[in-house]
Amino acid sequence: MGWTQMATEVVHCGPFITLNRDSVIRPDGSSGTYEHITIDNAVRVVALDDNDQVALVEDHFYLQQRRVLHLPGGGSGGQEPKEAALRELEEETGLVAGSMRPLGVIDPLPAATAATTHLFFATDLRAGTVHRDDTEIGMTVRWWKLSEAIEAVRAGRITEAGSVAALLLAASVPGR
Known part of the structure; x- marks a missing residue:
């Protein structure tokens, strides 16, 4: 029962x-x-350039009272996950992805209703326009080698659930 x-x-x-x-x-x-x-459902995006570098964003989070390094992403706002991922990537980093592939889906908060996070792998990046909201004013973009970002996950320096899962999944994408 x-x-x-x-x-x-x-x-x-x-x-x-x-x-x-x-x-x-x-x-x-x-x-x-x-x-x-x-x-709201959420998205996280592993945006990888031609030099095997991933775009990470760093921002001050109110509840953590510290800057948090994580992948671009956020709430879906009622959009389909892929469209939300494309929107969030451009809003936070100013990048537009020519290719956006799903990596997987996680439920980071089992005690939450409709809290699914869709994970994506973006390539063929080109410049777009940053459109951050008021909560993202101090956000900065950092470029790290994918291998360094995965090591940061293992060392506990990248801890946000969607970012951890997406980075670990991205490591196994064939022919990145």
């Missing part, structure tokens, strides 16, 4: 997340509550 949802209460609804509290019957038959968030 699995979980049974009896009722849902919206505790908070904001522009980026909704907090829900469900009344549930647990797998063992007891009743209780289960809190979860609903967030």
Whole structure:
């Protein structure tokens, strides 16, 4: 027997997340509550140039209270994942990808509803236009060899879940 949802209460609804509290019957038959968030699907992009360098972005994140190095990406905003990946890549880095291939999909937050992150591999890069939003004002772009970025994952210097998964998957792309 699995979980049974009896009722849902919206505790908070904001522009980026909704907090829900469900009344549930647990797998063992007891009743209780289960809190979860609903967030937009997300994308992360491994943008690789002809010199095997990957575009990383670094930005100050409020909750971490530090600068975080990660791959370009963000919420899908209701777009199809590939279109969102193309948009986020250009918005954050000013790069346009001539080729955008899926790398995989992860569920980084099992306690979140609709929090799937689609991972992409972008090549054939050309200059576009940066369009960062107000939360990305201090964002900078860094170019690292893909092998160095993977080592940074292993050393714990790149820790954002979508970036970790995408970089490790990109290492096995044949003929990059």
